[in-house]
Amino acid sequence: MAPVAVDKYDASQFQTAHNSKTKNGAFTVSEKNQHLSKYPEYLPTWNPSQKFPPYKFQKYYDQGLLADSKLSNLFPKDGDYQVKKLTPRFGSEVSGIQLSELTNEAKNDLARFVAERGVVAFRNQDFNSKGPEFAIKFAEYFGPLHIHPTSGSPEGFPQMHITFRGATQEEIETPFRSSTNSISWHSDCSYSLNGLQLTLFSCLQLPESGGDTLFANCVEAYKRLSPAMQERLEGLHVLHSSIEQAEANKRAGGITRREPEANIHPLIRQNPVTKEKSLYLNKEFGRKIVELKHEESDYLLNFLYDHVEKAHDLQVRIQWSENTVVLWNNATTVHTPCVDFSEPVIRHAYRISVMGERPVSDVKYLNDETYLSDKYELLGL
Numbered sequence: 001m002a003p004v005a006v007d008k009y010d011a012s013q014f015q016t017a018h019n020s021k022t023k024n025g026a027f028t029v030s031e032k033n034q035h036l037s038k039y040p041e042y043l044p045t046w047n048p049s050q051k052f053p054p055y056k057f058q059k060y061y062d063q064g065l066l067a068d069s070k071l072s073n074l075f076p077k078d079g080d081y082q083v084k085k086l087t088p089r090f091g092s093e094v095s096g097i098q099l100s101e102l103t104n105e106a107k108n109d110l111a112r113f114v115a116e117r118g119v120v121a122f123r124n125q126d127f128n129s130k131g132p133e134f135a136i137k138f139a140e141y142f143g144p145l146h147i148h149p150t151s152g153s154p155e156g157f158p159q160m161h162i163t164f165r166g167a168t169q170e171e172i173e174t175p176f177r178s179s180t181n182s183i184s185w186h187s188d189c190s191y192s193l194n195g196l197q198l199t200l201f202s203c204l205q206l207p208e209s210g211g212d213t214l215f216a217n218c219v220e221a222y223k224r225l226s227p228a229m230q231e232r233l234e235g236l237h238v239l240h241s242s243i244e245q246a247e248a249n250k251r252a253g254g255i256t257r258r259e260p261e262a263n264i265h266p267l268i269r270q271n272p273v274t275k276e277k278s279l280y281l282n283k284e285f286g287r288k289i290v291e292l293k294h295e296e297s298d299y300l301l302n303f304l305y306d307h308v309e310k311a312h313d314l315q316v317r318i319q320w321s322e323n324t325v326v327l328w329n330n331a332t333t334v335h336t337p338c339v340d341f342s343e344p345v346i347r348h349a350y351r352i353s354v355m356g357e358r359p360v361s362d363v364k365y366l367n368d369e370t371y372l373s374d375k376y377e378l379l380g381l
């Protein structure tokens, strides 16, 4: 089986340093960290009695399909804003546009823009000061929101996935106890039946530098392969599982809000908005190519992981600042944290993810509930 990184530090999961409780009996960060927090209403809580049923297949519709082809609602001709390509094909940075003030038409353009550019950083946003409910309402325009099975969230807002690194030396050093680096390429929650798609991430409190996020373009990664290799990958599917993540979280004393799940997804998927094909890889949650033997699967998956990770010419690195909101397409990209802090200070951020389509190898299967049912039967899933 492909390597499973179960002991990686994950700032969104429960840590033993989170030794306080809320009035409702949920775990939360230490009193010291509560005191140092600039945004206490966004602090993570882990409530052992909070339970959600398993996800079922959801029909999908993308607001990006309603976008203006020139994105003129998001970027009006005479507007006072700047748009910069961070690399020619992947990643953009926008300043002078306030996401919280967008019309629905501009939001449709935004969905399309993120689908096209993969990842977009909007600087100087006012989301953080508006509280968790505002950001959730904004994201709900694009579709149903994902609730993470084990992560912390502000009380009353389970759709908000919080990442919180406390102001202790121990939390800075933890990732390096069992690894030489903190790099861990993945897309979020690929074990879900419907994938997470449009994802919004905002930093609330952070050090002067450090903690960048690296993104890789899996559309370009697919295009770089030879026609012979592209042909070889067609028709292959990967088993994705959250079982190991759930077990690691349980061992650390965390909560289980939803039972772990495993699903089969195509290795090459097609984007319903741009119609482009991309590699659908996940080093954290991808376990095996179901059509191959273990050794063959490891060989091929490890080649593909190496291909994406080494190709700095299809990656972009986002530097965070307070009030930067980044949106990315979780279906066509992978990302990794970069833990390089030197000072024990708080890093506090939130993520909201819109549920996308169930990944399909061809958009002709979009919203087909019986897609891959033969493979599920064969594996007893």
Ligand SMILES: [Fe+2]
Binding pocket: 186, 187, 188, 335
């Ligand atoms: Fe992630």
